[in-house]
Amino acid sequence: MVTKAYGAYAADKPLEPIDIARRPPGPHDVAINIAYCGVCHSDLHTVRSEWQGTLYPCVPGHEIVGHVTAVGSEVTGFKVGDTVGVGCLVDSCQHCASCAEGLEQFCEKGWTGTYNSPTRDRPGHTLGGYSQGIVVSDRFVLAIRHPEEQLAAVAPLLCAGITTYSPLHHWKAGPGKKVGIVGIGGLGHMGIKIAHAMGAHTVAFTTSESKREDALKLGADEVIISRTPEAMTQHAGSFDFILDTVGASHNLDAYTRLLKRDGTLCLVGVPGHPHPAPDVFTLIFGRKAIAGSLIGGIRETQEMLDFCAEKGIVADIEMITAQEIDEAYDRMVKSDVKYRFVIDIASLGA
Numbered sequence: 001m002v003t004k005a006y007g008a009y010a011a012d013k014p015l016e017p018i019d020i021a022r023r024p025p026g027p028h029d030v031a032i033n034i035a036y037c038g039v040c041h042s043d044l045h046t047v048r049s050e051w052q053g054t055l056y057p058c059v060p061g062h063e064i065v066g067h068v069t070a071v072g073s074e075v076t077g078f079k080v081g082d083t084v085g086v087g088c089l090v091d092s093c094q095h096c097a098s099c100a101e102g103l104e105q106f107c108e109k110g111w112t113g114t115y116n117s118p119t120r121d122r123p124g125h126t127l128g129g130y131s132q133g134i135v136v137s138d139r140f141v142l143a144i145r146h147p148e149e150q151l152a153a154v155a156p157l158l159c160a161g162i163t164t165y166s167p168l169h170h171w172k173a174g175p176g177k178k179v180g181i182v183g184i185g186g187l188g189h190m191g192i193k194i195a196h197a198m199g200a201h202t203v204a205f206t207t208s209e210s211k212r213e214d215a216l217k218l219g220a221d222e223v224i225i226s227r228t229p230e231a232m233t234q235h236a237g238s239f240d241f242i243l244d245t246v247g248a249s250h251n252l253d254a255y256t257r258l259l260k261r262d263g264t265l266c267l268v269g270v271p272g273h274p275h276p277a278p279d280v281f282t283l284i285f286g287r288k289a290i291a292g293s294l295i296g297g298i299r300e301t302q303e304m305l306d307f308c309a310e311k312g313i314v315a316d317i318e319m320i321t322a323q324e325i326d327e328a329y330d331r332m333v334k335s336d337v338k339y340r341f342v343i344d345i346a347s348l349g350a
């Protein structure tokens, strides 16, 4: 099946219309007509080859929502017309200890990403959601239970949503817990909404006073301007958990000092240059941990989507056409988006 897509042929080339082939659905496959695709920072890093190893042509996109157009003979969980999503993963070994626990994102044999991962399908690597259609194994398809009119704003939950939900859930954000979210961007704005909905006392950290009102509107109970040392000192030793979504190198001690005994600072942003080494004294005097977290498994992603549907949570988005994608990337680099771009895939047919 030939599908219209938007992708790049080289790191220094803009994205352009490109025809790609999708495999005919096999017995366990679901064919999806894509309605919207969110734009993640990983898309930009991959398509511009900032992380090395980009395979071209590159069609990014792993915040996919749409409708089922065909299912294979063995598929029982989905039928034609269902509203579904696909996130960052489209395959894993299904046999290792991590897969057995539903933690496909830690598959010991290496999982298959929705784009830029080796696959048997042409052209030899996966092509993502900046396209009109995709064919995915039913084990990696998610059911979407939000109202249809919210569909575009659901798309970013598939990466930004699960990237923040998974660590908040794992470290038990909830009533009686004081939880910090560092950075108010694509990830951070979801982190604030989700931590608040989980019932945690949610504190947003930002470097800019201008974001205070926005953070409160997103659901923060308090906002701390991280550039103000007195504001930081006041909260020393008081946090159970801090989720750091910042993708630039910064001093982690500023946050480990704010943790209670046994508190955890969890990193989900990947800096282009390493963070300065953390101060060990701050960690050992309080048995504090610095941890990392990577998206979430399929079972947990479904749980997150259902939680967000129940709580009425979607991303704050700005809709764009496929033709506007390079301009959108340039604005993302400047953090000039509230808070996630989503591509209207109908524009690919224009």
Ligand SMILES: [Zn+2]
Pocket (backbone or CB within 6 Å): 040, 041, 042, 043, 062, 088, 159, 160
């Ligand atoms: Zn992503």
Ligand SMILES: [Zn+2]
Pocket (backbone or CB within 6 Å): 092, 093, 094, 095, 096, 097, 098, 099, 100, 106, 107, 108, 109, 110
């Ligand atoms: Zn595995």
